Amino acid sequence: MNIGIIGGGWSGLAAAIELTRAGHRVTVYEAGKVPGGRARRLASDGLALDNGQHLLAGAYSETLRLMELVSPGSSASGFLRLPLALVYPEGVSIRAPRLPAPLHLAFALLFARGLTLAEKLSAIGFMQALKKIDFSPKDDLTVAEALAGQPRAACKYLWEPICVAALNTPIGQASFRVFAQVLKDALTGKAANSDFLIPARDLSALFPEPAAAWLEKSGGEVRMRTRITALQRSDAHWKALWQGGEAVHDRVIIATAPTHAIDLLSPLNDCRALVRQLGTIGYQPILTVYAEYPALPKFPAPLIGWVEPVPLFIFDMQASLGMANTIAVVASASGPHLEWDDVRWVEEIDARMRQAFGPLPPPRLIKRITEKRATFTCAPGMFRPAAKTPCTGLFLAGDYVDGPYPATLEGAVRSGVQCAETLLATP
Template identity: 80%
Template sequence: MNIGIIGGGWSGFAAAVELTRAGHRATVYEAGKVLGGRARRMASTQDASAGPPLDNGQHLLVGAYGETLRLMETVSPGSSRTGFLRLPLALVYPEGVSIRVQPLPAPLHLAAALLFARGLVLSEKFSAIRFIQALKKIDFMPTADITVAEALAGQPEKVRRYLWEPICVAALNTPVEQASFRVFARVLKDALTGKAADSDFLIPARDLSALFPEPAAAWLEKDGGAVRTRTRITALQRSGAQWKALWDGGEALHDRIIVATAPAHAIDLLRPLNDCRTLVCELDKYSYQPILTVYAEYPVLPKFPAPLIGWVEPVPLFIFDMQASLGLTNTISVVASASGPHLEWDDARWLREIDARMQQSFGPLPPPRLIRRVTEKRATFACVPNMFRPAVKTPCAGLFLAGDYVDGPYPATLEGAVRSGVQCAQTLLATS
């Protein structure tokens, strides 16, 4: 089959790789200049003379992201190892709490991390251990979901603030008062109750486009596929048993179409299709959450106690040492997830806040220089209890969906996007 895939993000390329592996011809259409969608190198930093390439947002993966690592290996052998700085899970807060996974087999790695955690008393440590044990027994059947805040009600305040809430916001990009406990529990279960390596942090050691989308594009093209950047599909039309994809100045016929865009862009393409009316109505109800990344440079950066360190007050954020991951000397990235008044802060206020926290941890430092502040207003869908997530198969024959929001156990993450692309390819093949 000749399959058109709209969207050159991680889900689109995951679908394209799987379909190509099965012997079909995939054409990926990407509206932007740079491949990768919401996980990409910013076009303006592609030019080496403009400084090091920076992404649209600092990303963090975990060892449990098995499908992402598998597909990276398919298109670029070795890249699932060389593409990341891999380190044992470490939640280090200069405010006082520090939880570091120990080099022991599971489940001792985590038990030891909590028992030897700094800044927590014994009763708090045991509460956290009991919470993780309870995860193993959770039934993921679609029973009524609750919020993460409700599920954490029995946890001590310090454990909530320094352990569960930062993990929830980092993984679901949704505040605990609104976040789905079912999805949160699934992410925790996969990362914390499996092999010790599943809980590892994986910090990209390449820009995000070079990590998977670009090698995937090169791999596809070698295998007869095609990738068209700067090609925004403006309409989809039925044409007999096929689908026509139209763009400004061109059109192409495909046996099947996969819409692998963010939900808001999928709506634009699906709205004119009568059979997709109900689907569009449901997707229209989605709400979104922002993510902000600030890149800054210090004249000299002190040695970090871990490649990423966190703060809870006055707003939760993580600071990454980009020298450790990308070799960018004296450079940090600061990530603040989910909405809040801090998203309205200007550059000067951000620099002051960052500097205050850096000085709190490392003592007096010369002032930092802002490299760039990036706010992705619709970084992810808000992952709320019992939300509608569409099936990969749409009511229109031959038209499929992929993307981090499509039905699956994961929140809006790279693993969620890749899994959905793989599942979409499998469903398309099984129903053809």
């Protein structure tokens, strides 16, 4: 088949790889000038900064598999890999030792610094209760509801930061069912599943660019700077139109964020109900601030966190990308920090870094990026569409498409792989 894929983000590229491997001719259309979508390199005054600092997990098996396929060795060399470590300069630190599972987790919790024995035992009890139900809660509560009864410190330093980092949704709104799935994948199975993987390359160089090169080499085509403006049914085919061109495909996958999918689906009569449902999806922001110091002492871990007034992590970019004295500060989901201006951010970063390291000269803010629709709000019962649309021959891929994962790179890649399988299984 001749298959058109709209979107050169991680989901579209994953679908393109799998369909090419199955022997089909694939064309990927990407509106931007760099592949990667919401996980891509920005050209910024000669610095290869990303649109937002990302953190992956050892459990991202499909992402690592496809990275390895398009660029052998990159699933190891592309990251700074370290055992799970939640380190808070205000006095709490939870670090997994290099021990086989589940000992790594038991030790991380039992030997956590700054938590009382009762708090540690409650955290272990919470995991055991989840294990008993195979991490599949019957009712889809919010994470806050499910954590009722857990000691405040365990929520503040363990469960809430994991939830906000993985689901990018405040615990009062976040789906416990999806959270339980994340805990299962990251904290059970092999100990390496819980590893933190910090990109050691810019995000486009990590997977999207090698994936695009692999596709071109394997007979596919990746058309950058090509925004599809409309899709038209023509007999049993789909015509994709862009400014100054058009192409006919046997099948089309829309691998964009939901808002762009709505634009393309809206004119199609059979997709009216789907468009209405897609319109119910809510969004959460992610804010990244890049800053530089004249000099920095060694970090106690490549990322360190604070919990008040919002969970916030500071990444040491020297450790991951070799960018000396540079940090990336990440604040996930909605919160009061969205109102802070550059001056306030410098003050906030300065205060936290002094708490961690003692007196330091103030940082220079390099860039502040707010991705307003970074991910969907991962709420209980939210609508997530199937890969197959009501229009014959038209499919959806993307982090928001139905699946067990929240809006993450692994969720996007898995959706792309699953969409390719669905397309191939559909007559």
